[in-house]
Amino acid sequence: KAGVTQTPRYLIKTRGQQVTLSCSPISGHRSVSWYQQTPGQGLQFLFEYFSETQRNKGNFPGRFSGRQFSNSRSEMNVSTLELGDSALYLCASSLTGEIEAFFGQGTRLTVV
């Protein structure tokens, strides 16, 4: 059974640009959550999607958005990138939003 797949693994962008990250959950999992991980703040919750609907949202600005497709794949978008957005972005999937989640390897975003 394939795990959670995130693409791309690494990304370098310039300030002001936008970026889209992709996450394919484990087959059969309908809940996808996104996290930002930085050395200073640790893992912070961005949002959760379930059956194409955003079910929960963390305390991030509106520049951070996401969506989920009918096949449960999810994308997150960050617009008007800032240097402080440099981080490891992690996606986690679960069957229906259980607290025990399965994480992908993450996308390392560097904003220069």
Added chain:
Amino acid sequence: TQLLEQSPQFLSIQEGENLTVYCNSSSVFSSLQWYRQEPGEGPVLLVTVVTGGEVKKLKRLTFQFGDARKDSSLHITAAQPGDTGLYLCAGDRDDKIIFGKGTRLHILP
């Protein structure tokens, strides 16, 4: 304010030694999870503790949930280099999984 406080932040010990890391909160959690994250990888779930006072063992790792369900500890016996990584505790709060900042563990061969 961090809802889940982990200590120590960093720990470097020799192979074969024992160690304990902690996850503390002023809030009650219905359950807590422990994850291990290796460099370049996402966190991997190790265990979930649910009942106050519960003790779970995973080979050389022993996890304990406090009686009041506000804290948890992870004890590693005879640490090995393969135990190196970032150990994260997590709990469910307002339908979101929140994480502590982790304990970065380095086992020296």
